[in-house]
Amino acid sequence: MSTTTEQPGTEQQGTEISPTRGQRFTGAAANYIDERTSISGLVKELGRKIFPDHWSFMLGEVALYSFVVILLSGTFLTFFFQASMATVIYDGSYVPLKGVEMSAAMSSTLNLSFDIRGGLLMRQVHHWAALLFVAATGLHMLRIFFTGAYRKPREINWFIGFVMFILAMAEGFTGYSLPDDLLSGNGLRIIDGMVKGVPIVGTWLSYLVFGGDFPGTAIVGRLYTVHILLLPAILVAAIGVHMLLLIVNKHTQFAAPGFTNDNVVGAPIMPVFAAKAGGFFFIVFGIIVLIASLFTINPIWTYGPYDPSPVSAGTQPDWYIGFADGALRLVPPGWEVNLWGATLSLNIMAPILVLGLFIVLVAFYPFIEAWITGDKREHHIADRPRNSPTRTAIGAAGVTFYAVLWAAAGSDIIATHFNLTIEGVIHGCQFLLIVGPIVAYHVAKRVCLALQKKDREVALHGYESGRIVRLPGGEYIEVHEQLNEYERWKLVSYNDYKPLMIRPDANGRITFRQRLRAIASGWFFEDRISPVTRTEIERNSHDDH
Amino acid sequence: MRMGTRTRMTKNTASRPKRQAGRRHPLTAVALITIGLFSTGGVYTLFTSSASAANSTATAGTLEDGGKLFAANCATCHGVNLEGTKNGPSLIGVGAAAVEFQVATGRMPLAQNGPQAEKKPVQFTSDQITALYTFVASRAPGPAIPDAKYLQANGDTAAGAELFRINCAMCHNIAGAGGALTQGKFAPPIGGVSPQHIYEAMITGPQNMPVFNDMNLTPQDKANIITYLKFLDKSPSVAGYELGSLGPVSEGLFLWIFGLGAIVGVTVWLAAKSN
Numbered sequence: 001m002s003t004t005t006e007q008p009g010t011e012q013q014g015t016e017i018s019p020t021r022g023q024r025f026t027g028a029a030a031n032y033i034d035e036r037t038s039i040s041g042l043v044k045e046l047g048r049k050i051f052p053d054h055w056s057f058m059l060g061e062v063a064l065y066s067f068v069v070i071l072l073s074g075t076f077l078t079f080f081f082q083a084s085m086a087t088v089i090y091d092g093s094y095v096p097l098k099g100v101e102m103s104a105a106m107s108s109t110l111n112l113s114f115d116i117r118g119g120l121l122m123r124q125v126h127h128w129a130a131l132l133f134v135a136a137t138g139l140h141m142l143r144i145f146f147t148g149a150y151r152k153p154r155e156i157n158w159f160i161g162f163v164m165f166i167l168a169m170a171e172g173f174t175g176y177s178l179p180d181d182l183l184s185g186n187g188l189r190i191i192d193g194m195v196k197g198v199p200i201v202g203t204w205l206s207y208l209v210f211g212g213d214f215p216g217t218a219i220v221g222r223l224y225t226v227h228i229l230l231l232p233a234i235l236v237a238a239i240g241v242h243m244l245l246l247i248v249n250k251h252t253q254f255a256a257p258g259f260t261n262d263n264v265v266g267a268p269i270m271p272v273f274a275a276k277a278g279g280f281f282f283i284v285f286g287i288i289v290l291i292a293s294l295f296t297i298n299p300i301w302t303y304g305p306y307d308p309s310p311v312s313a314g315t316q317p318d319w320y321i322g323f324a325d326g327a328l329r330l331v332p333p334g335w336e337v338n339l340w341g342a343t344l345s346l347n348i349m350a351p352i353l354v355l356g357l358f359i360v361l362v363a364f365y366p367f368i369e370a371w372i373t374g375d376k377r378e379h380h381i382a383d384r385p386r387n388s389p390t391r392t393a394i395g396a397a398g399v400t401f402y403a404v405l406w407a408a409a410g411s412d413i414i415a416t417h418f419n420l421t422i423e424g425v426i427h428g429c430q431f432l433l434i435v436g437p438i439v440a441y442h443v444a445k446r447v448c449l450a451l452q453k454k455d456r457e458v459a460l461h462g463y464e465s466g467r468i469v470r471l472p473g474g475e476y477i478e479v480h481e482q483l484n485e486y487e488r489w490k491l492v493s494y495n496d497y498k499p500l501m502i503r504p505d506a507n508g509r510i511t512f513r514q515r516l517r518a519i520a521s522g523w524f525f526e527d528r529i530s531p532v533t534r535t536e537i538e539r540n541s542h543d544d545h
Numbered sequence: 546m547r548m549g550t551r552t553r554m555t556k557n558t559a560s561r562p563k564r565q566a567g568r569r570h571p572l573t574a575v576a577l578i579t580i581g582l583f584s585t586g587g588v589y590t591l592f593t594s595s596a597s598a599a600n601s602t603a604t605a606g607t608l609e610d611g612g613k614l615f616a617a618n619c620a621t622c623h624g625v626n627l628e629g630t631k632n633g634p635s636l637i638g639v640g641a642a643a644v645e646f647q648v649a650t651g652r653m654p655l656a657q658n659g660p661q662a663e664k665k666p667v668q669f670t671s672d673q674i675t676a677l678y679t680f681v682a683s684r685a686p687g688p689a690i691p692d693a694k695y696l697q698a699n700g701d702t703a704a705g706a707e708l709f710r711i712n713c714a715m716c717h718n719i720a721g722a723g724g725a726l727t728q729g730k731f732a733p734p735i736g737g738v739s740p741q742h743i744y745e746a747m748i749t750g751p752q753n754m755p756v757f758n759d760m761n762l763t764p765q766d767k768a769n770i771i772t773y774l775k776f777l778d779k780s781p782s783v784a785g786y787e788l789g790s791l792g793p794v795s796e797g798l799f800l801w802i803f804g805l806g807a808i809v810g811v812t813v814w815l816a817a818k819s820n
Contacts, residue, residue, distance in 0.1 A: 313724025
């Protein structure tokens with residue numbers, strides 16, 4: 001691990017003392033295992049893995065830990081859940097459903113909630129942990145995006161992470177559909193509608209998925225297999241690869257004195273980080289259990305068994321599917337075309353295409369940006385968001401786009417709770433969906449440039465001290481204090497890019513690709529504030545004194 | 546033929562003294578008094594229970610009061626003869642139940658025009674409300690104040706829950722937390738609403754609510770729905786605080802703000818450098 005350095009202090013060992021009995025046992029046991037597995041090489045390699053100390057670097061861990069909680073609580077739930085749509089008459093403890101006809105899935109979920117010790121807590125732990133899992137994943141991705149931590153060599157890991165985000169949403173949705181209560185059935189009905197909206201083959205696809213006409217008697221069993229076998233297997237494998245690449249690529253870090261592109265500064269996994277992370281796991285677990293024990297989530301007994309006729313007010317998907325629900329809500333009325341006796345449901349196809357494009361853009365963003373910038377260098381220093389104004393602006397636009405779709409999914413709740421008309425909320429969201437990202441893009445870009453300008457100003461001339469001095473001539477000036485070298489380092493160390501110049505290739509031609517790239521590069525780097533150079537600082541300090 | 550008539554006549558004349566003798570029976574007076582007392586009492590009981598007015602003189606007084614109250618508070622919009630104006634609908638045939646619901650929940654008199662009348666502090670005493678609905682109901686027949694036996698909340702909870710999900714939840718939300726309608730109208734939250742008002746709302750269809758008449762939901766069905774709603778009111782949540790019973794939106798909002806907020810707080814604490 002030639003590229004790692006340790007923080008001074010972590011290496012300091014206590015003075016040698018003779019080993020105690022416990023230490024002798026540990027040593028003997030470790031030796032026993034090592035002689036049979038040669039694990040010491042791996043431990044040596046892994047144990048020296050360095051984790052930088054920054055709160056935003058722990059969000060991925062939160063996602064991992066909540067996934068572990070999901071696995072544990074989910075395993076408990078499988079012991080009692082029956083993934084069957086066979087009709088039963090409920091005869092459990094919950095009085096308002098006694099004698100009501102429902103599926104075995106619903107009935108067993110009710111039994112889990114009311115008649116199995118700890119079942120309700122486990123259900124709520126599972127559901128809350130799922131919400132937290134996707135939320136932490138999303139926040140983790142935002143951190144990676146805005147610090148540019150997806151740049152070479154980490155593009156592939158970004159892509160794997162993004163696939164996991166999609167898988168997590170799929171996991172969430174299949175889980176939401178399992179209890180076969182009214183809410184989950186309504187969610188499936190929307191999926192059914194979307195499948196049926198596919199041109200030409202939609203109806204047959206829907207028959208294929210549901211094993212006949214909706215809702216049929218097969219879907220819960222099928223979703224169960226997907227939910228507890230297929231998706232978790234892929235997720236676990238993807239997490240493995242994600243972690244492996246994390247070790248291979250090492251962590252990024254923010255620029256600081258001694259924190260360079262060629263090293264990682266922080267705590268090694270053994271023993272400091274492992275202890276911290278272990279504790280952190282239990283904190284995350286504890287917070288989830290605390291929430292689950294105090295706050296209701298998905299009270300299926302209120303929703304009752306699924307019946308295709310009723311749809312409750314306030315029927316929404318869980319938060320991470322909200323953006324898709326919002327997209328459906330924002331389609332203007334009448335987007336249907338009749339062609340040769342067949343209906344083309346643009347009201348379904350348009351949102352699916354728009355969301356598909358959005359997802360593809362996010363998934364491949366690292367490759368797109370690398371092509372535009374033409375940057376083939378490795379990057380191990382995380383950018384401050386302000387130092388890449390166009391990227392930050394694109395991110396702000398994307399977040400705004402997503403947020404508007406997300407808000408639109410709660411349009412009815414917004415309408416009732418803010419005394420608005422639902423049409424007004426929908427129209428407002430439609431307007432914001434188009435205009436919001438544009439405004440966010442420009443505002444974010446200008447704010448970044450302004451912050452960069454301010455940084456440059458501070459690096460060159462120091463910060464305002466608030467001390468006013470009257471000169472002998474009567475003039476008042478505010479004294480500027482110079483930054484020390486360490487503070488200045490953080491402000492001036494970032495990459496400077498310039499728009500690519502179009503150059504003829506080997507055949508003396510300028511290709512279309514090159515022109516396109518030059519335009520994109522121009523858009524990316526046209527507005528920029530160069531970092532302060534050493535000569536500028538030196539010249540400036542000579543001027544001052 | 547003649548003979549026959551004659552014989553009949555003779556028979557009649559023969560029976561007359563018998564009847565006269567019966568009328569003079571010593572117990573006749575007692576029987577008559579008993580019948581008289583019973584019928585008067587019966588009618589009296591009938592009147593008091595159906596109209597819940599104290600007596601006939603009181604009803605007359607109530608009617609008069611109701612008329613005055615109506616003229617002072619309602620006639621501007623609903624017309625002096627309940628015929629309605631362009632500012633308010635006709636009240637002919639709305640019945641006592643509609644008036645009681647609108648006035649006793651504070652929706653009427655209307656404070657201002659809006660998408661729909663909103664619940665607000667009640668403006669009249671219960672006597673005044675009685676006077677108002679007695680007056681309106683006296684002008685034309687309409688849905689009466691519901692029979693108390695349907696308002697006891699002792700029906701079939703499971704049947705009521707199912708009827709509620711099928712008929713009510715699409716607007717009022719599955720837990721009765723309310724929901725949005727078009728053009729700024731809304732189905733209000735119905736937790737804590739009195740059984741009588743729930744029943745009256747179903748039979749009169751206030752604001753944008755449809756009427757659920759007795760052919761649609763029988764009085765017993767309505768009683769079952771009331772039973773379920775009262776069950777919801779009085780049973781504490783089994784799974785912890787309900788976050789407004791608004792479904793996944795409030796759950797997601799809670800998770801992002803408090804769940805993830807707490808977690809991020811912990812990460813900041815863990816990564817903080819000791820001073």
